[in-house]
Amino acid sequence: EELYRIQGWGEPYFSINAAGHITVSPKGDRGGSLDLFELVTALKLRNLGLPLLIRFSDILEDRIERLNAAFGRAIARYNYPGTYRGVFPVKCNQQRHLVESLVKFGKPHQFGLEAGSKPELMIALATLDTPGALLICNGYKDREYIETAILAQRLGQTPIIVLEQVEEVALAIAAGRKLGIQPILGVRAKLSAKGIGRWGSSAGDRAKFGLTIPEILHAVEQLKAADMLGSLQLLHFHIGSQISSINVVKDAIREASQIYVELAQLGADMKYIDVGGGLGVDYDGSKTNFYASKNYNMQNYANDVVAEIKETCAERNLPVPTIVSESGRAIASHQSVLVFDVLGTSEPPSETPEPAREDEHLIIRNLYDTYSAITAENYQEAYHDATQFKEEAVSLFGFGYVSLTERARAERLYWACCEKILEVARQQDYVPDDLEDLEKIMASIYYINLSVFQSAPDSWAIDQLFPIMPIHRLNEEPTRRATLADLTCDSDGKIDQFIDLRDVKSVLELHALKSEEPYYLAMFLGGAYQEIMGNLHNLFGDTNAVHISLTPKGYRIEHVVKGDTMHEVLGYVQYDAEDLIENIRQQTEHALQEKRITLAESQLLLQNYERSLSGYTYLSS
Ligand code: PLP
Numbered sequence: 001e002e003l004y005r006i007q008g009w010g011e012p013y014f015s016i017n018a019a020g021h022i023t024v025s026p027k028g029d030r031g032g033s034l035d036l037f038e039l040v041t042a043l044k045l046r047n048l049g050l051p052l053l054i055r056f057s058d059i060l061e062d063r064i065e066r067l068n069a070a071f072g073r074a075i076a077r078y079n080y081p082g083t084y085r086g087v088f089p090v091k092c093n094q095q096r097h098l099v100e101s102l103v104k105f106g107k108p109h110q111f112g113l114e115a116g117s118k119p120e121l122m123i124a125l126a127t128l129d130t131p132g133a134l135l136i137c138n139g140y141k142d143r144e145y146i147e148t149a150i151l152a153q154r155l156g157q158t159p160i161i162v163l164e165q166v167e168e169v170a171l172a173i174a175a176g177r178k179l180g181i182q183p184i185l186g187v188r189a190k191l192s193a194k195g196i197g198r199w200g201s202s203a204g205d206r207a208k209f210g211l212t213i214p215e216i217l218h219a220v221e222q223l224k225a226a227d228m229l230g231s232l233q234l235l236h237f238h239i240g241s242q243i244s245s246i247n248v249v250k251d252a253i254r255e256a257s258q259i260y261v262e263l264a265q266l267g268a269d270m271k272y273i274d275v276g277g278g279l280g281v282d283y284d285g286s287k288t289n290f291y292a293s294k295n296y297n298m299q300n301y302a303n304d305v306v307a308e309i310k311e312t313c314a315e316r317n318l319p320v321p322t323i324v325s326e327s328g329r330a331i332a333s334h335q336s337v338l339v340f341d342v343l344g345t346s347e348p349p350s351e352t353p354e355p356a357r358e359d360e361h362l363i364i365r366n367l368y369d370t371y372s373a374i375t376a377e378n379y380q381e382a383y384h385d386a387t388q389f390k391e392e393a394v395s396l397f398g399f400g401y402v403s404l405t406e407r408a409r410a411e412r413l414y415w416a417c418c419e420k421i422l423e424v425a426r427q428q429d430y431v432p433d434d435l436e437d438l439e440k441i442m443a444s445i446y447y448i449n450l451s452v453f454q455s456a457p458d459s460w461a462i463d464q465l466f467p468i469m470p471i472h473r474l475n476e477e478p479t480r481r482a483t484l485a486d487l488t489c490d491s492d493g494k495i496d497q498f499i500d501l502r503d504v505k506s507v508l509e510l511h512a513l514k515s516e517e518p519y520y521l522a523m524f525l526g527g528a529y530q531e532i533m534g535n536l537h538n539l540f541g542d543t544n545a546v547h548i549s550l551t552p553k554g555y556r557i558e559h560v561v562k563g564d565t566m567h568e569v570l571g572y573v574q575y576d577a578e579d580l581i582e583n584i585r586q587q588t589e590h591a592l593q594e595k596r597i598t599l600a601e602s603q604l605l606l607q608n609y610e611r612s613l614s615g616y617t618y619l620s621s
Contacts, residue, residue, distance in 0.1 A: 022474070050544075052544045053336055057549040061101075067327060070298045070299045071306070082321060089116060092331070121137060125148070125155075184233055188209055188211065190207050223268075224267065229269070239278055277327055280330070281330060283467065305325070338522060339522045341621050348419070364393075422438050439505075440496060443481050453537035455523070460493070480509070482508055545561040566617055
């Protein structure tokens with residue numbers, strides 16, 4: 001448990017059971033659990049191959065419950081005379097089954113949806129059927145977007161059009177007039193409170209979205225002139241995702257609350273304050289303000305939001321707003337677990353070298369002397385010597401002074417030095433910076449049946465850390481330290497940063513493979529943003545996905561969403577499966593005529609080709 005820090009990031013959903021398997025408790029503390037390894041085994045028997053994305057609907061429900069409960073407690077604690085109405089930003093995970101479940105689970109809390117684009121508006125309008133729930137309309141808008149959103153009021157929905165660009169003010173006024181419907185408008189403010197971490201630039205005067213203070217004042221003038229100031233009811237801000245420090249949240253809310261009350265005093269009919277997203281996820285369990293973590297919990301967040309808003313309104317004697325938040329990551333991350341298998345490994349060379357003979361090349365004797373003299377006192381110096389001797393051997397080889405056999409011997413001696421130095425270094429309290437690469441150099445490589453680009457794009461694009469660990473054999477000591485290499489033929493298709501206490505480590509502790517036995521790993525907390533941002537690099541498509549819900553007797557498979565087949569991904573790049581098969585058939589006919597292939601071989605080739613096209617893009621183990 002310590003090794004993978006599962007208690008830190010996994011609670012209350014993931015833990016390890018007596019069999020050494022991961023246990024999933026989808027309802028959190030409210031009981032019921034599943035053995036993940038047994039679940040995967042059972043799903044494989046249903047012909048659901050790996051990699052497999054398992055979505056636990058109960059976790060989704062639990063996240064919604066927790067967020068609403070946290071705001072409920074904060075409202076009670078501060079005697080806040082208003083309510084909380086959360087919305088889920090659809091951008092975070094647009095999968096239909098997930099959004100539909102979310103709307104269903106959110107009903108008791110009038111949980112709404114946020115759309116960040118026209119296609120997301122289409123989803124939100126058709127899916128949200130909860131009376132009183134908000135439909136927050138963000139993102140770039142054209143006339144059609146705005147008209148559609150306004151007309152949705154006639155369907156009984158509560159669409160709030162958030163003005164994010166200066167041009168949208170005039171568009172909204174014109175659309176409202178044309179339709180004869182008073183729109184409900186919000187305005188997104190560019191706060192000067194700074195964000196933090198990877199998404200910190202979402203705030204600030206030069207942020208991509210939102211209106212500056214002068215622009216907001218101008219919008220108020222325009223609305224007033226059009227006799228529509230009563231339409232302006234919401235103030236929105238978003239200072240970036242994964243805010244790791246609570247102070248940043250507090251500063252932003254303080255500034256936004258002031259803008260809110262000023263707008264109310266200018267005559268807008270202010271009713272809502274929308275604090276955007278940003279509620280962080282503790283990916284490494286360290287509870288620090290390191291970007292993979294956060295130094296606060298959901299309750300601290302809700303308390304600060306509620307308290308700051310209440311205080312500012314009380315100072316101005318104004319009624320408090322309904323509080324809206326657009327938490328995506330905090331709602332969707334935990335519910336999906338991506339399980340994948342290891343296809344093979346490549347181990348670093350490991351051998352005890354033969355002593356150097358007097359007649360061997362000087363460079364070999366030097367390397368052997370370095371090897372035999374390694375101690376706790378000189379291991380750092382020994383590493384530099386060994387590296388230098390090895391480089392010299394390579395350069396002497398280039399000039400023809402060292403033979404191929406001698407170069408091989410020099411390289412093996414170098415690896416032996418590295419192995420011994422690493423053993424000594426691991427026993428020290430502190431590993432010098434210049435030896436950090438050694439862990440990586442000496443790591444095993446585990447080849448995983450996965451595309452990082454498809455399933456963990458943020459790990460490749462922005463070095464996002466996700467917890468990754470085996471789902472079984474957890475009562476066995478892992479004897480290997482490994483980096484992970486994916487199926488793509490791209491050297492960026494790897495994972496070599498793993499969570500560690502307050503830091504990142506470059507290797508993951510794993511078990512040696514056993515023959516005839518699969519070895520399963522899982523990536524956790526990837527339910528937000530990863531699926532939709534994943535790409536088809538090397539034409540590895542969507543993975544298989546299942547939705548699982550707990551039942552009194554075990555579990556139920558609610559939905560199976562089969563991953564892309566080869567003919568589907570080839571279709572995305574305009575290849576037609578029939579044409580491809582016909583092409584191969586003609587080639588086989590030609591080869592038959594020229595007697596380069598037998599009939600049996602040609603049939604086998606065609607059969608394989610056709611079967612592949614309708615098969616999964618990943619490897620079958
Ligand atoms: N709202 C807006 C406007 C966003 O841009 C985002 C994403 O960055 C979110 C909400 C969701 O943020 P998070 O996933 O941090 O909750």
